[in-house]
Amino acid sequence: MTRPVDDAVIRQLQESLGRLSMRASVVASNLANVDTPGYRAQRVRFAEELGKVGGLEMSRTERGHLAPKTSGPTRATVYEAAASRVRQDGNTVDVDQEMTALAAVQGRYNAATQIVRKRLALMRYAVTDGKG
């Protein structure tokens, strides 16, 4: 697909933003159910995070160097969080852990949007002949 601005970095960040907002929804789900008896805290894991970098080619100077796999659709796996403690009603939501996770997601999301902004600013600079 050709986009007006087809940039590998921006594409990666777009995916990243999608994944981070998924993480935020999982935290929202866990915290909404902080008082629901029997609710098990959820976590989400993405296949891409295991070293898959699509569109960003690494240079290979040795035959033994591994090529990064190309990126497929994001595959999200949701699993039950390892319970640090289980309440008497069977609920495993740990508010501290959820808050930390939320802070991390927020920070990474903001960082990613910042990089997209800078990247676009660079492009604007280029297309306006250094006047943008």
Next chain:
Amino acid sequence: MSLQRAFAISATGLTAQRTRMETVASNLANARTTRTPEGGPYRRQAPVFAAEPLSVSFDDTLGRVLRSVQVQRIAQDDSEPLLRYEPGHPDADAAGFVAYPNIDPVKEMVDMLSATRSYEANVTVVRSVKDMGQHALQIIA
């Protein structure tokens, strides 16, 4: 947009905790109520929370495991009323005992604090997600 979903889930959490707060208010207000439409003293109320799946499209992996929280019903605490000897009371029985609701103010206070904290946790999520959305909007600014 996936951020909307986080808002929707947290909103159910806010509603649930607010309902809990309302039952605490009702319990404390009626701690000494001896007459009810159903007859007898007031009975302690407690909400029952249930994790409910969201309504999502079929191929949405994440959407199928996310849970909103709903107040399934308001349960009634049917523990025995407290009997106090007050012969002069209009609702006293033949032996002079009045049946008062079995409400422990300390328990209600603890419940209230717990509801407040859980409410705050949900507000924090809403704030963080809102902040994320604002940053996303700044991309084009």
